[in-house]
Amino acid sequence: MAQEYKLKGLSALDLKNGEKREVEVEGIENGKVLLARLGDTTHAMSSNCTHYGAPLKLGVLNPEGRLTCAWHGACFNVDTGDVEDAPALDPLAKFEVYEKSGAVYIKGEGATIKANIRHPNVKCRAQGQEKVIVVGGGSGAMGTVQALREQGFQGEITMISKEPNLPIDRTKLSKALIADKSKVEWRSQDWFNTASIATVSDEVSSIDFDSKTVSTKSGKSLPYTKLVLCSGGTPKALPLPGFKDLSNIFLLRTIPNVQEILAAVGEKAGKNIVIIGSSFIGMEVANALSSNNTVTVVGMESAPLERVMGSEVGKIFQKLISEKGVKFQMEASVDSAKPSQDDSSRVGSISLKDGTNLPADLVILGIGVTPATEYLKENPAVQLEKDGSLRTDESFQVEGQPDVYAIGDIATYPYHGPGGDGHLTRIEHWNVAQNAGRTAAASIAKPSVAPKPFIPVFWSALGSQLRYCGNTPNGWDDLVLQGQPDEAKFAAFYGKGDTVVAVASMQMDPVMSKSAELMRRGNMLPLNELRKGKSVLDVGLPAEIKI
Numbered sequence: 033m034a035q036e037y038k039l040k041g042l043s044a045l046d047l048k049n050g051e052k053r054e055v056e057v058e059g060i061e062n063g064k065v066l067l068a069r070l071g072d073t074t075h076a077m078s079s080n081c082t083h084y085g086a087p088l089k090l091g092v093l094n095p096e097g098r099l100t101c102a103w104h105g106a107c108f109n110v111d112t113g114d115v116e117d118a119p120a121l122d123p124l125a126k127f128e129v130y131e132k133s134g135a136v137y138i139k140g141e142g143a144t145i146k147a148n149i150r151h152p153n154v155k156c157r158a159q160g161q162e163k164v165i166v167v168g169g170g171s172g173a174m175g176t177v178q179a180l181r182e183q184g185f186q187g188e189i190t191m192i193s194k195e196p197n198l199p200i201d202r203t204k205l206s207k208a209l210i211a212d213k214s215k216v217e218w219r220s221q222d223w224f225n226t227a228s229i230a231t232v233s234d235e236v237s238s239i240d241f242d243s244k245t246v247s248t249k250s251g252k253s254l255p256y257t258k259l260v261l262c263s264g265g266t267p268k269a270l271p272l273p274g275f276k277d278l279s280n281i282f283l284l285r286t287i288p289n290v291q292e293i294l295a296a297v298g299e300k301a302g303k304n305i306v307i308i309g310s311s312f313i314g315m316e317v318a319n320a321l322s323s324n325n326t327v328t329v330v331g332m333e334s335a336p337l338e339r340v341m342g343s344e345v346g347k348i349f350q351k352l353i354s355e356k357g358v359k360f361q362m363e364a365s366v367d368s369a370k371p372s373q374d375d376s377s378r379v380g381s382i383s384l385k386d387g388t389n390l391p392a393d394l395v396i397l398g399i400g401v402t403p404a405t406e407y408l409k410e411n412p413a414v415q416l417e418k419d420g421s422l423r424t425d426e427s428f429q430v431e432g433q434p435d436v437y438a439i440g441d442i443a444t445y446p447y448h449g450p451g452g453d454g455h456l457t458r459i460e461h462w463n464v465a466q467n468a469g470r471t472a473a474a475s476i477a478k479p480s481v482a483p484k485p486f487i488p489v490f491w492s493a494l495g496s497q498l499r500y501c502g503n504t505p506n507g508w509d510d511l512v513l514q515g516q517p518d519e520a521k522f523a524a525f526y527g528k529g530d531t532v533v534a535v536a537s538m539q540m541d542p543v544m545s546k547s548a549e550l551m552r553r554g555n556m557l558p559l560n561e562l563r564k565g566k567s568v569l570d571v572g573l574p575a576e577i578k579i
Contacts, residue, residue, distance in 0.1 A: 033141065034139050034140050034141055035139065035140070035141070035142065036137050036138075036139050037057050037058060037059055037060065037063070037137060037138050037139075037140070037142070037145065038057075038058045038059070038135055038136070038137050039055045039056070039057060039058070039065070039067075039129075039135070039136045039137065039138060040055060040056040040057070040058050041055070041056070042055060042135065042136040043134050043135060043136070044131055044134075044136065045067070045069075045074045045129070045130075045131055045136055047067055047068075047069035047074055048069060049069050049070070049071060050069065050070070050093055050095075051068070051069050052066060052067065052068045052069075052088070052089050052091070052093055052099075053066070053067045053068075053089070054066055054067075054079050054087065054088075054089040055067055055136075057138065057145055059142075060142055060145050060146055061146070062146070063142075063145050063146055064079040064080075064148075065077065065078070065079050065127060065138060065145065066078065066079040066088050066089060067129065068093055068099065068110050070093070070097050070110055070111075074129060075110045075111065075126070075129070076126065076127040076128070076129035076138045077108075077110065077113055077124045077125060077126050077127065078113070078124040078125045078148040078149060078150070079148060080148045081101040081103065081104075081106050081108075081120060082106070082115075082120045082121070082122040082123070082124065082148070082149050083101065083103075083104055083106045083119050083120040083121075084103060084104065085148075086101050086102060086103040086104070088101060088108075088124075090102040090541055090542055091542060091545060092542050092545045092546045092549050092573075093110065094549050094573045095573055095574070095575040096575060096577075097109055097110045097111050098110070098116055098117075098549075100117075100542075100545045100548065100549055101120070101545065102541040102542035102544075102545050103491070103497070103499070103541065104119055104463070104489065104491050104499070105117060105118075105119070105463060105487075105489035105499075105501065105544070105545055105548060106118065106119055106120035108120070108123065108124050112126065113125060113126040113150060114182075115152075116484070117463070117467055117486055118171070118175060118462070118463040118465075118466035118467045118470070119171075119462060119463050119466055121152075121174070121178060121218060121219075122149050122150065122151060122152065123150045123152055124149075124150060125140065125144045125145070125147075125148070125149060125150040126150070127139060127140040127145070128140070152178065152181075152182055153182075154178060154181035154182060154223070154226065154227040155226050155227065156181055156186060156226075156227055156228045157228055158186065158187060158188045158189070158228040159186050159187070160186055160187050161187070161257065162185070162186075162187025162188065162257050162258070163187060163188045163190070163255060163256050163257050163258075164180060164185070164187060164188065164189045164190070164256065164257070164258045164259070164260065164476060165190050165191075165192065165246050165254055165256040165258075165259050165260070166189065166190070166191045166192070166260045166262065167192050167236050167246065167259070167260070167261045167262065167263050168191075168192075168193060168261070168262035168263045168264055168440070169191060169192075169193025169194075169195050169197075169198070169199050169231075170199060170200075170202060170262060170264045170440065170465060171199070171202065171440065171462045171463075171465040171466045171469070172260075172262030172264075172439040172440035172465035172466060172468055172469040173191055173193065173199055173260075173262045173469065174199040174218055174219070174466065174469065175439075175465065175466035175467065175468070175469025175470050175473070176260050176262065176439070176469035176470070176472055176473050177189055177191055177224075177227070177229050177469075177473075178219075178227075178473075179469060179470040179473035179474065179477075180473040180476065180477055181227045181229070183473060183474060183477040183478060184477060185473070185476065185477040187257070188228070188230070189227075189228065189229045189230065190229075190230040190232060190254060191224075191229060191230070191231050191232065192232045192234055192235075192236055192246070192248065192254075193231070193232070193233065193234075194233070194234065194235040195286055195287075196213075196233070196286075196287070196288065197213040197217060197287055198213075198217045198218070198219060198220070198221065198224070198231065199217065199218050199219065200213065200216040200217050200218065200287065201216045201218060202216075202285075202462065203462050203491075204216050205284060205285075205286075205287070205289070205290050206284055206312075206313045206316040206317050206320070206398075207316045207319075207320060207492075207493040208320060208493075209290050209293065209294060209317070209320045209321070210290065211287060211290045211291045211294055213287050216287070232248075232252070232254075234248040234249060234250050234252060235248060235249045235250075236248055236249075236263070236407050237249045237407055238407055238411070239259070239407065239408065239411065239413075241411070241413040241414070241433060241436065242413070243255075244256050244257065244259070244435070246259070256435075257435065258435050258436075258437070258476050259435060259436045259437070260436075260437045260438075260439065260469070260472050260473075260476075261405075261422065261430070261436065261437065261438045261439070261442060262438070262439045262440045262442070262465065262468075262469065263403075263404040263405065263407075263442055264285075264401075264404050264440055264441050264442070265285070265401030265402060265403060265404055265441035265442075265460060266285075266401055266402050266403075266404045266406075267283040267284065267285050267397065267399075267400075267401050268397070268399045268400050268401060268402060269283065269397065270308065270366065270397060270399065272366060272367070272368055272369070273367075273368040273369065274368045274369030274370060274371070274379070275368075275369050278369050278371055278377065278378060278379040279377055279378045279379065280296050280378050280379045280392075280393065280394040280395065281369060281379050281394070281395045281396075281397070282296070282394065282395065282396050282397065283396075283397055284313060284317065284396060284397075284398065285401075293394070293396060296393070296394040297321065297325065297394065301323070301324035301325050302324060302325065302326075303325045303326070303393040303394060304325075304326045304328075304390075304391040304392050304393045305321055305325050305326065305327045305328070305392070305393065305394055305395075305396065306327075306328050306330060306382045306390050306392040306394075306395045306396075307321075307327065307328070307329045307330065307395075307396045307398060308330045308366055308382070308395065308396070308397050308398065308399060309329075309330075309331065309397060309398035309399040309400070310329050310330070310331025310332075310333060310335075310336040310337065310360070310362065311331075311336070311337055311339070311340070311398065311399075311400070312337070312398075312492050313398035314329055314331070314336075314396070314398030314399075315329065315336055315337065315349060315353060315398075315492070315494050316492060316493055316494070317396055317398060318353055318358045319353055319356065319358070319493055319494060319495055320493075322353070322356040322357050322358050323356075326357075326359075326391075327357070327358045327359065328358070328359045328360070328361060328390055329353070329358060329359070329360050329361070330361045330364050330366060330382070330384070330390070331360070331361070331362050331363075331364065332362075332363065332364065332365060333346070333362060333363070334346075334362055334363055335347045335349075335350055335362065336349050336350050336353075336360070336362075337349060340504075341524070341536060342508075342511055342524075342526075344511065344513070344517075345511075345513075345517075345522075345524050345536060348517055348520055348522070348538075349494045349495065349498075350362075351520075352494055352495025352496060352520055353494060353495050355495065356495060361384065361388065361390070364384050364385075364386065364388070365384060365385040365386075366382060366383075366384060366385070367383045367384055367385045368382075368383045369381075369382055369383075369392075369395065370382070370383055370389075379392050379393075379394065379395055380392065382395060401441060401460065402419065402420055403419060403420040403421040403422075403441055403442040403458070404441070404442065405420050405421065405422065405442050408422075413432075413433070414430065414432070414433065415431070415432075417444050417458075419444075419458065420442075421438075421441075421442050421443060421444045421458050422438040422442055422443060422444065423444050423445075423456065424437070424438050424439075424443050424444065424445045425445070425446065426445065426446055426448070426471075426483050427471060427472065427475040427483045428443055428445060428468050428471055428472045428475075428483075429472075429475065437472040437475070437476075439465055439468035439469050439471075439472055440460075440464070440465030440468060440469075441458070441460050441465070443458065443468060444456050444457065444458045445457070445458075445468075447459075447503055447505050448485065448579045449487050449488070449502060449503055449533070449551055449579055450502065450531050450532060450533050450551050450554075450556060450579075451502075451503075451504065451505070451506055451508075451528040451531050451533035452503065452505055452506070452533075453506070455505040455506055456505075457503060457505035459488050459503060461488050461489070461490040462490065463488065463489045463490060464486075464488050464490075467486045470484075471483045471484065485552060485577060485579040486552075487501050487502060487548040487551045487552055487579075488501065488502065488503045489501045489544070489548060495520070496520050496538050496539060497538065497539075498536060498537070498538055499536065499537045499538070499541070499543075499544035499545075500534065500535070500536045500537075500544065501534065501535050501544050501545075501547055501548040501551065502526070502532070502533050502534030502535055502547070502548070502551060503533065503534060504526060504528070504533050504534050506528060506533075507528065508526040508527060508528050508533055508534065509527065509528060509529070510526075510527040510528075510529075510559055511524060511525065511526055511527070512524070512525045512527070512559055512562045512563050513525075514540075514562065514565070514567075515539075515540055520538050520539065521538060521539040521540060522537065522538055522539075522540065523535065523536070523537040523540045523543045523544075523568075524536040524537070525547075525559060525562050527559035529559075530558040530559045530560055531556075531558065531559070532547070532551075532556045532557065532558070532559055532562070535547040535548075535568075542569070543568055543569065546568050546569055546571075547568050549573055550568060550571060550573065551579070552577050552578070552579055553573060553574050553576060553577055553578055554576075554578030554579065555571065555572075555573070555574050555578075556568070557571060
């Protein structure tokens with residue numbers, strides 16, 4: 033039952049328009065709420081982001097009433113508390129707030145205030161003729177099925193996934209090597225049952241787009257009226273001698289992959305671990321395994337993440353990971369995997385083309401993914417792009433298939449962020465997949481509603497927390513660094529001409545989140561102004577959205 037609670041240290045609601053303030057709640061241990069003033073109204077809500085618990089007082093409040101988390105870009109509506117952008121799944125709790133007798137009070141349930149979260153109402157008993165099938169069990173699938181119920185869709189929903197678990201927070205696999213599914217599953221089976229979402233553990237083998245049926249490897253044939261394809265990516269293997277035949281060479285995509293890696297590392301650690309690939313997965317795994325092991329990263333670039341971040345910023349990450357004892361072999365090419373002298377069936381070393389031989393008790397490949405669309409390759413009803421993805425429009429509707437959507441790693445869509453100009457691009461980000469799922473769900477549940485624009489956001493654990501927003505489908509040709517890069521405290525602004533197309537930051541919150549909001553509004557500072565030392569944190573947010 034809702035009760036009245038006094039807010040500590042407040043005698044009046046005296047916030048200025050656009051101001052945020054975290055306030056303690058008397059009578060609740062560690063109880064806090066966030067007050068936010070928008071126009072003439074002061075709102076009271078959960079004080080922390082429902083994703084990973086970031087303090088929302090550090091976030092960015094924009095004129096339309098969106099509050100963006102400083103850590104990973106989750107967005108909430110301050111009027112309702114509802115989620116507007118990934119990666120948060122749970123909305124903020126909202127509370128009545130008012131002045132009384134020279135003090136300020138809120139009204140709410142004590143448990144809700146303490147929990148800092150409100151669970152979405154997805155309870156449903158499926159009815160009607162509509163049948164949505166979602167192929168996949170990752171971020172895009174989770175975003176789709178939850179958003180369908182949140183937006184009032186009452187038809188049947190079936191989610192088909194070949195993974196041996198419910199949708200998980202996959203980002204924790206490479207960043208923390210968590211092998212316990214109970215610690216990374218977003219929702220329980222009871223949650224899916226309550227929402228009348230059928231979960232099918234199976235693999236799709238083919239789709240008949242004319243008869244609107246999905247066939248699975250176990251022999252099932254499932255009809256649909258709307259189809260959402262979000263089958264994700266398949267990790268790339270190396271077609272080099274030894275890699276197919278020797279054991280203890282691992283890919284990383286699923287919980288079983290993590291379990292296999294941890295079993296090979298063992299409890300005593302002290303292993304020689306070679307990680308092939310110096311992009312995000314490789315660098316995150318190196319960071320996670322650096323304690324008590326000898327870890328070597330092999331990369332073809334001159335610096336880690338050079339293709340995305342450039343060598344100057346990539347060397348910052350290399351320094352951070354090196355300080356944890358990780359070694360690097362850059363501008364290197366792999367020749368072969370050699371067997372162990374103790375066990376000829378198991379890997380014992382990695383040979384590089386320059387003759388270097390790296391001892392290896394285990395090897396982890398982090399060299400990218402390809403769109404997991406094998407079940408569509410011989411299908412005449414759809415045309416796959418050269419990389420195996422599906423071309424879509426801004427609503428993620430597949431070209432030539434009005435009742436079919438493709439999202440996540442398998443979708444190539446028109447990008448309208450800064451420098452994008454509608455260029456067709458494929459983005460392998462967790463947030464993009466979930467937001468695309470929300471977009472597809474809105475198109476299904478409310479076909480007349482235009483898709484909401486979003487700026488891609490991702491994050492990484494590279495010795496310190498990296499934030500990134502934007503995208504570079506047409507490349508970038510200039511870079512401005514602010515902060516103290518030598519101390520891994522920086523904001524990197526990537527430009528195409530004078531237009532900032534992407535921003536990366538470490539220890540500079542909320543630069544990334546503010547930049548993402550400025551990008552949505554076409555009000556991002558030009559590169560020449562940033563070079564003069566101007567800060568995005570000093571730029572106002574206009575009301576109009578221009579992407």
